[in-house]
Amino acid sequence: MMSSCTAWGATSSTSIFSTLSTPAREVNHLAYFVLVICALILIGVSVLLIYSLVRYRARVGENTEPPQVFGSVQIELAWTIIPVLIIIILFLGTARVLFSVQDARKPASAVDVIVVGHQFWWEFRYPQYNVTTANELHVPVSNPAFSRPTFMKLTSADVIHSFWVPNLAGKTDLLPNRVNEMWIDPQQTGLYLGQCAQFCGMEHAKMLLRVYVDSPEQFQQWIASQQKAQNEVAVTMPASLTALNPGGGKKGTPSPNSPVTRMEAAAQLVQQVNAHNGKLVFEQQACINCHTVAGTVANGRYGPDLTHLMSRETLAAGAMPNTPENLKKWIDDPDIFKPGSLMPAMHLTDRQNAQITAYLLTLK
Amino acid sequence: MGTDTPGIPIGGGIEAGIDRTRPYATRGTYLEVIHSWIVTVDHKKLGILYISYALVFLLVAGVEALMIRVQLFFPHNNFVSPATFNRLFTMHGTTMVFLVGMPILFGFGNYLVPLMVGARDMAFPRLNAFSFWISAFAGLLLYYSFIGGVGLSGTGSAPDVAWFAYAPLTERAFSPGHSTDYWAVAILASGIGSIGTAINIIATVFCMRCKGMTLLRIPLLPWLYATMSFLTLITISPLTAAQAMLIIDRYLGGHFFDTQAGGSAILWAHFFWIFGHPEVYVLVLPAFAFANEIIPVFSRKAIFGYPAMVSASVAIAFISTGVWAHHMFTIGMTSFGNAFFTLSTMLVSIPTGIKTFNWLATIWGGKIRFETPMLFSIAFLFQFVIAGLTGIMLSISAWNWQLHNSYFVVAHFHYVLVGAIVFMIFAAIYYWYPKMTGRMLDDRLGKWHFWLMVIGFHLTFDTMHFPGLLGMPRQIFTYEPDRGWTLLNQIVSVGGFIQAIAVLILVYNMVHSYFRGDEAGADPWDAWTLEWSIPSPPPPYNFATDPVVASRRPLWDLKHPEDPDSAFE
Secondary structure: OOOOOOOOOOOOOOOOOOOOEEOHHHHHHHHHHHHHHHHHHHHHHHHHHHHHHHHOEOOOOOOOOOOOOOOOHHHHHHHHHHHHHHHHHHHHHHHHHHHHHHOOOOOOOOEEEEEEEEOOEEEEEEOOOOEEEEOEEEEEOOOOOOOOOEEEEEEEOOOOEEEEEOOOEEEEEEOOOOOEEEEEEEOOOEEEEEEOOOOOOOOHHHOEEEEEEEOHHHHHHHHHHHHOOOOOOOOOOOHHHHOOOOOOOOOOOOOOOOHHHHHHHHHHHHHHHHHHHHHHHHHHOOHHHHOEOOOOOOEOOOOOOOOOHHHOOEEOOOOEEOOHHHHHHHHHOHHHOOOOOOOOOOOOOHHHHHHHHHHHHOOO | OHHHOOOOOOOOHHHHHOOOOOOOOOOOOHHHHHHHHHOOOOHHHHHHHHHHHHHHHHHHHHHHHHHHHHHOOOOOOOOOOHHHHHHHHHHHHHHHHHHHHHHHHHHHHHHHHHHHOOOOOOOOHHHHHHHHHHHHHHHHHHHHOOOOOOOOOOOOOOOOOOOOOOOOOOOOOOOOOOHHHHHHHHHHHHHHHHHHHHHHHHHHHHHOOOEOOOHHHOOHHHHHHHHHHHHHHHHHHHHHHHHHHHHHHHHOOOOOOOHHHOOOHHHHHHHHHHHHHHHHHHHHHHHHHHHHHHHHHHHOOOOOOHHHHHHHHHHHHHHHOOOHHHHOOOOOOOHHHHHHHHHHHHHHHHHHHHHHHHHHHHHOOOOEOOOHHHHHHHHHHHHHHHHHHHHHHHHOHHHHHHHOOEHHHHHHHHHHHHHHHHHHHHHHHHHHHHHHHOEOOOHHHHHHHHHHHHHHHHHHHHHHHHHHHOOOEOOOOOOOHHHOOHHHHHHHHHHHHHHHHHHHHHHHHHHHHHHHOOEOOOOOOOOOOHHHHOOOOOOOOOOOOOOEOOOOOHHHHHHOOOOOHHHOO
């Protein structure tokens, strides 16, 4: 068993009743209404059943048969007509919510997101902003003064998946060869968890989903940072290493050339060189067939877009937190975390793996 | 015709009809005994074969369920691998529906329908044997998948696409190897068996009735079995067609469901659920049928509103063919489509409500005897009401967007399949075992079985609703520790093991009582239908002289000549 090492920090539990967004909230109200009616029916029938079991139990020593009653049209009509009335009420209540949610108009202020389901991860594209990311969806918060809902078009690259974040909305399936639509209108910032709700293959259970509802400013910042392409990994010799005057520097301040700072600077340099070489390894190996890093030759579409990998808090659709150690282990053998994930173990040498990890760590 | 004289409605009466030879105490070597069971076309032997076959698979699928529950006991548990887990729940579901539910209910139908309509065998005895053996073949084929492929050290090529096997996950691109083939061919074969038996039951009920048994004098059990058989014919056919299409896709380059070549994933869902939803009623109608026989006998009253019970059953069958897409509210239908299937699904609750209230009215004013079959029937009544109410909740399409494919759904359909159907199957076992073997089941063990089953059932399936409400999807091999699902899953698992103990007590009871049980006699429950007029177990060809009936309860007429039903019908 893995310990619960994940710093999830979700805003609320994934209960379908702790809703912080339309349309989940309308559905929630409907649910309470139905629950009350069903509870009343259950109580009524249970009382009848228990009463008749106690009242009409056979007493010891009684051997006569009770009077035989074969039916009563009036009574049977009563318990046909009353359920009909209940159903009419329930249906009208449902229809109201159903049509208002499903046929809602898209306002001009809406954010568009295209969601593509993959075995076993999520691809999110923002056509208005030309941004692509994976597994962690960022949407702006909406409020009554300035409604800014997110309208999603959902489709799948392979098999059927289902998008479900209980706090925000009910689920909508992602089907290959078809585009479905859903919308959310979250009213409170925070992190909302969900996961794939349609069995989609071996790692269905680890196809987790995180939705960050950002404040308008945060969202703008996030979009801006995601729009940047990655530059070449620069290897710059730190000044402290180029200056060859050990023992120099002004008095009173820590020497930039003290052994400690020189060690740190050297480590930084090694990291940079590693990252630089890592990029070469990344581009020489099959990695780029599946992954995209915008601004480089890597433009594969089969796996998640890695352009801003380090801006995400988890790896492999929420299978583990995004730490350098996990990243390295994941590249070494994805099956450790997610047996059945479609990313192959590339059989890299440890050195190559360290280089690639160093490179990926620069993809902020 | 003696129909006007209520005192002697049955030709020959109970005593005269008794054939004193012990039919199953067959003399001969073991080989001859086995041979006699293999070549038999006797509806009673085939019924027992069906039931035994189903009980074996009940144990197998139960073990699969327990393995699932062990895996889910802790978050991030590694009891089984993800691949094995997916195979386990696929096999559990497929087995329980096709190798336990259908055969055990067809087994009781085979055994009871001819007896209750006063016939000497089914209409087509050889078709009957064929249907059983092809179903048996289907079961063996499905389970051979465990040792096919890379089996023996693991779970082989057991199917792993979930019991509804949504396309395109079943296409060659996503399901290489033969696991899906085992699934498709086994279900194809078992479907042929089901269609054969359904034809047989319909023909028996409508063509083999004894003298005096008009349509409105057929006991409710054969009536409901006939309804269920019509429904089987309607629903198994699209399933069989879908399997053929899937095999064509996989091996002959068809593109029905192959989305990569322009096929449709929704098409499979429609085909599967137009089978899958009426299938629930195929399974539950026999459970209703058992309740219709058992509740009156132990309440000592005639069933309340017989014509309403018959028409409600037929109405359920009709309506159930128009509700299938309530399994697909999240698949992206139009709002009008969602509204239609919301309403049609809700309509089912009207005839089922009529049935429930009629059972209550049957109990009302009776003198209830709390024998084991009645205990199971009472639990059934209560649980069926809850299952119906959660069904209403799921039919609310807007709420269904939240509930669909969550553990709430798993809890709901287990409430129907276990809480209603399995409980009534247990009631039927206690009620008719004396007729089938001539021995009573042990009552003390029966009470243990009942109470453990009730406790285990409610622990498991009441609790199971809650992880669903807390956002836990079904068919996941593990879950995250921070979601608040852990304790709930642990309670569910504990309940599962209690149910397993209860079932083992039943199995022990059945074996033990077969040899040591009290002699049952012809009519241990003081019941009213024709099967109790002949000895237990019944002789070959059942009735020494053709019975003649004058009412729905011929034995009541015989026992109460001063107050016969025939005077009122």
